[in-house]
Amino acid sequence: MKEDGFEFEVVEQDGSPHHPFLPHPIPGDEKRFAVKPGDVVKLIFLYRDPVVRNGQTFSAEHMWVRVTQYGQGCLIGQFDDSPQFSAILKAENEVRFHPKHIVRFWNEDNAG
Secondary structure (H helix, E strand, C coil), X not given: CCCCCEEXXXXXXXXXXXXXXXXXXXXXXXXXXXXXCCCEEEEEEEEEEEEEECCEEEEXXXXXXXXXXXXXXXXXXXXCCCCCCCCCCCCCCEEEECHHHCCEEHHHHCCC
Protein backbone atom coordinates (compact mmCIF):
# COMPACT_ATOMS: atom_id res chain seq x y z
CA MET A 1 0.00 0.00 0.00
CA LYS A 2 2.85 2.40 0.79
CA GLU A 3 4.40 2.12 -2.66
CA ASP A 4 1.33 1.83 -4.90
CA GLY A 5 -1.25 3.72 -2.83
CA PHE A 6 -3.64 0.76 -2.85
CA GLU A 7 -3.91 -2.90 -1.98
CA PHE A 8 -6.47 -5.61 -2.60
CA GLU A 9 -8.84 -6.86 0.05
CA VAL A 10 -8.79 -10.60 0.65
CA VAL A 11 -12.17 -11.96 1.67
CA GLU A 12 -12.25 -15.61 2.65
CA GLN A 13 -15.33 -17.69 1.90
CA ASP A 14 -16.32 -18.03 5.53
CA GLY A 15 -16.10 -14.24 6.01
CA SER A 16 -17.96 -13.20 2.89
CA PRO A 17 -21.51 -13.49 4.31
CA HIS A 18 -20.51 -10.97 6.97
CA HIS A 19 -18.82 -8.48 4.63
CA PRO A 20 -20.79 -5.21 4.61
CA PHE A 21 -20.58 -4.66 0.83
CA LEU A 22 -20.75 -8.16 -0.66
CA PRO A 23 -24.38 -9.15 -1.26
CA HIS A 24 -23.39 -12.64 -2.49
CA PRO A 25 -20.94 -15.23 -1.16
CA ILE A 26 -17.61 -15.21 -2.97
CA PRO A 27 -16.72 -18.08 -5.31
CA GLY A 28 -14.84 -21.05 -3.89
CA ASP A 29 -11.09 -21.43 -4.24
CA GLU A 30 -11.56 -24.08 -6.94
CA LYS A 31 -13.27 -21.54 -9.20
CA ARG A 32 -11.00 -18.62 -8.28
CA PHE A 33 -7.84 -20.63 -8.98
CA ALA A 34 -9.26 -21.81 -12.34
CA VAL A 35 -9.52 -18.22 -13.63
CA LYS A 36 -8.19 -17.75 -17.15
CA PRO A 37 -7.45 -14.94 -19.60
CA GLY A 38 -10.69 -13.43 -20.86
CA ASP A 39 -12.53 -13.84 -17.55
CA VAL A 40 -13.88 -10.66 -15.99
CA VAL A 41 -13.56 -10.61 -12.20
CA LYS A 42 -14.41 -8.19 -9.42
CA LEU A 43 -11.68 -7.04 -7.03
CA ILE A 44 -11.86 -4.78 -3.98
CA PHE A 45 -9.27 -2.00 -4.01
CA LEU A 46 -8.41 -0.44 -0.63
CA TYR A 47 -6.94 3.06 -0.94
CA ARG A 48 -4.23 4.60 1.22
CA ASP A 49 -5.65 8.08 0.68
CA PRO A 50 -9.46 8.05 0.91
CA VAL A 51 -11.47 10.38 -1.31
CA VAL A 52 -14.12 12.66 0.18
CA ARG A 53 -17.10 13.51 -2.05
CA ASN A 54 -20.24 15.29 -0.90
CA GLY A 55 -19.23 14.73 2.71
CA GLN A 56 -18.84 10.99 2.26
CA THR A 57 -15.46 9.23 2.55
CA PHE A 58 -14.53 6.46 0.11
CA SER A 59 -11.56 4.32 1.10
CA ALA A 60 -12.34 1.33 -1.11
CA GLU A 61 -13.81 0.55 -4.49
CA HIS A 62 -15.09 -2.61 -6.18
CA MET A 63 -13.99 -2.80 -9.80
CA TRP A 64 -14.21 -5.23 -12.67
CA VAL A 65 -10.92 -6.38 -14.17
CA ARG A 66 -10.50 -8.40 -17.38
CA VAL A 67 -7.82 -11.07 -16.93
CA THR A 68 -5.29 -10.77 -19.74
CA GLN A 69 -2.54 -13.20 -18.71
CA TYR A 70 -0.79 -15.17 -16.05
CA GLY A 71 2.29 -13.54 -14.58
CA GLN A 72 4.91 -14.91 -12.23
CA GLY A 73 2.76 -16.19 -9.38
CA CYS A 74 -0.04 -13.77 -10.20
CA LEU A 75 -2.74 -12.79 -12.65
CA ILE A 76 -2.52 -9.69 -14.82
CA GLY A 77 -5.54 -7.75 -15.96
CA GLN A 78 -6.90 -4.42 -17.13
CA PHE A 79 -9.83 -2.47 -15.77
CA ASP A 80 -13.14 -3.22 -17.44
CA ASP A 81 -14.51 -0.01 -15.95
CA SER A 82 -13.01 3.27 -14.79
CA PRO A 83 -11.96 3.93 -11.20
CA GLN A 84 -14.25 6.49 -9.58
CA PHE A 85 -12.46 7.11 -6.27
CA SER A 86 -8.80 7.08 -7.22
CA ALA A 87 -6.49 9.46 -9.02
CA ILE A 88 -3.65 6.91 -8.90
CA LEU A 89 -5.46 4.28 -10.98
CA LYS A 90 -6.44 4.81 -14.60
CA ALA A 91 -8.64 2.68 -16.86
CA GLU A 92 -5.66 1.76 -19.07
CA ASN A 93 -3.50 0.52 -16.14
CA GLU A 94 -2.59 -3.12 -15.76
CA VAL A 95 -3.01 -4.62 -12.31
CA ARG A 96 -1.40 -7.73 -10.85
CA PHE A 97 -3.39 -9.76 -8.37
CA HIS A 98 -3.80 -13.21 -6.85
CA PRO A 99 -6.85 -15.48 -7.31
CA LYS A 100 -7.59 -15.00 -3.58
CA HIS A 101 -8.45 -11.35 -4.38
CA ILE A 102 -11.37 -12.33 -6.64
CA VAL A 103 -14.77 -11.75 -5.01
CA ARG A 104 -17.04 -12.24 -8.05
CA PHE A 105 -17.09 -13.38 -11.67
CA TRP A 106 -18.94 -11.31 -14.29
CA ASN A 107 -21.01 -14.27 -15.48
CA GLU A 108 -22.36 -14.72 -11.92
CA ASP A 109 -23.90 -11.25 -12.01
CA ASN A 110 -25.38 -11.80 -15.46
CA ALA A 111 -26.46 -15.43 -15.37
CA GLY A 112 -29.86 -16.28 -16.82
